[in-house]
Amino acid sequence: MTVDWVLAADPEQLLPARQQMAFTLGFHIILVPFGVAFTFLMLIANYRGLKRGDDTALLLARRWSQVAAVLFAVGAVSGTVLSFELGLLWPGLMGTYGAAFGIPFAIEGLFFFIEAIFVAIYIYGWERMKPWPHFWTGVPVVLSGIGGTSSVVAANAWMNQPDGFTMRNGEVVDVRPMDVLLNDAFGYEALHMLLAAYMVAGFTVAGVYAVGMLRGRRDRYHRLGLLIPLTVAAIATPMQIVVGDVAAREVFHNEPAKFAAIEALYETDTHVPEVLGGYYADDDVHYGVHIPWGASILSGYVPSTEIRGLEEVPTEVRPTDRAVTIVHLSFDVMVGIGMALLGLSAWFGWSWWRRRDLPRSKWFLRATAVSGVAAIVAMEAGWVVTEVGRQPWTVVGHLLTRDAVTTEGNIWLLYTATLVLYTAVGAATLYVLGLMRRRWRAADDPTVPYGPSAVGEERT
């Protein structure tokens, strides 16, 4: 059988290497929104505080900047590990394609420099710098976050739709940097990730204050802490639905194998139903909910739209049944959560438009409280769709993942060490954030000259 053939050809390092990459990337990606988008929320609060003399907003901005400091540090080091891993786990990718694949990363390096520099100035400048210059040092952070994320996603998009290089005798001989950067998948992938980052940061932060309000802390501080991030998330969500729709149709046109996996479709056909849930085995989806003609209409607007199935993918590069199931279900999870968050955003928007107030139902706060975790799950699911959906390719049409993987060392060992270490770091991060929250709650004197002093003052 095909599956056995593919598995038999896999080097033993492939499984642990893929798991290690998936785990570390999945860990890092949760921190990305807090470097990229959380800083934007922080600046909104800072701006509002300065413009209107709003001390509550300033207090929020200051505290958010301290949370950002912790998360940025963990994000920076976990991101560094990824650059080590690109070489340690995937020398076949870096050695052969580094000349093309590396260019977006070089640009990302620039943005990361700017981000790290101004994050530091902003976070540590609260007490000694003048308020408005201090505020402006936060602006490069937000801009370089957008630029850096776009550059990294450009590299990922290039793996999905490689462009801008010529191969001769297994070597990259010519590179067109602009084509590498602005590959066909770049635009929508970058927008999709940026909006995801703003949604994750917005819903997560709003969720924290929603929990506080559910516990009876309904002061202005909590209200503002919920309103600022939720407004940003509620604006980003409908945009995300539109971009996601465009992205899916682009995948339909340019990455037929991935699209077939998303739809779990074996036979090329017209009038294809949209199948929700279920699992893929023996060339068919089992136990799914079928919506007649759904997939065809969504991808080409008419029921007669033909969708190419997995049968058209040569057997030796066809994804395994399990991979198809994972991609299919992840897509459902991503879209399902996206729709739920759209509903929450609409609920909030409607209430604000009618009454300039939050919805009165307790269920609104409950929904907001879990929206952050939901948004994180959706973002992870989205990455699973694009990464697993590309398999067995690392660079589609050029490099198989099994040829990219290293043959050196015992990766299970490295993987185990990473699992243990990251679990500890993850737990410690949550613990430290909880510690900060408790300390702030205990502080009864929030009055300050410009920004309040907070974390660490007990130390001296």
Added chain:
Amino acid sequence: MSTFAAVVLFLGVVAYAVLGGADYGAGFWDLTAGGARRGREPRHLIDETLAPVWEANHVWLIFCLVMLWTGFPEAFAAITTTLYVPLGLAALGIVVRGSGFAFRKVVVRTDQQRVTGAAFATSSVITPFFLGTVAGGIASGRVPTGGSGDPVTSWVNPTSLLGGVLAVGVCAFVAAVFLTAEAWRRPVPAAELERRKIADLGRWFRRRAQLSALVTGAIALAGIAILRADSPRLFDGLVSRGLPFVLVSEVCGLAALILLGRAAPRVLQGLAVTAAGTVVVGWGVAQYPYVLGTHLTIAEAAAPPPTLWALTIVAAVALAVVVPALGLLFSLQQRGQLESH
């Protein structure tokens, strides 16, 4: 063209060795500062000094990795398939170090500070050691062009171990000089000193700067014999083309040692940075025109010209944007505009 890319890459290595190195060295002094009570003041100063700058200094490492895999992909793959043990350990060390440092700033209880601080400090010593062994493995020609060199002897060998120990020593020295200057810049009130029963913090670090200068100097001297026996071709490069840089390094290190406590902090910092930087430059010059040992040349390993052009543009933008921004960060830090509390 390829030489230019190599120079840019190598400048990144020098910047990381000096700036990142000073941060690692601060971790070394943190580790050796003694118990919670005795080490409180030095640790506090280290915390204050490092917090605003360590992330920016850390980016140089990412810059180097990216320049290497984009500009010289073949060499990058050869290095990672050979030296994966020290590289993997350094990567884990970087995670422990960064998160340990960030967490220590937040936790208040002594036992928690001890755990997070130990994580930060220990990995601050381990990480530069492993990165030093990587440099030694590359310099001594133990990374074959096609990669997959010996996973053990490529970094467990006299040159690599010398590289590791020297890296830790140089980091400790530079950090001690910087922290001496910082301690003088931020005087603790006499009453406070009395209350906490501590000596002058500046003197505390100055003694350590002198000690580390002597120890590192001794290791470097011993290193000459080691290199001569273990890596004759690298040794030849160091005593011919690399010699001026090695000498400058020796002179600056010696001058810093003598002038500690007498000269202005800025002069001392300059001497320490030059001493550390020229060692690394000496290595680069000795190895030129090779990326790996003395067998894979820069030109052979280089990416196609358009990629190198793209990197050149990135480097130019970095020069125009990143360097002034870094300057702003450091000057704000030096003027005491960045305080965590």
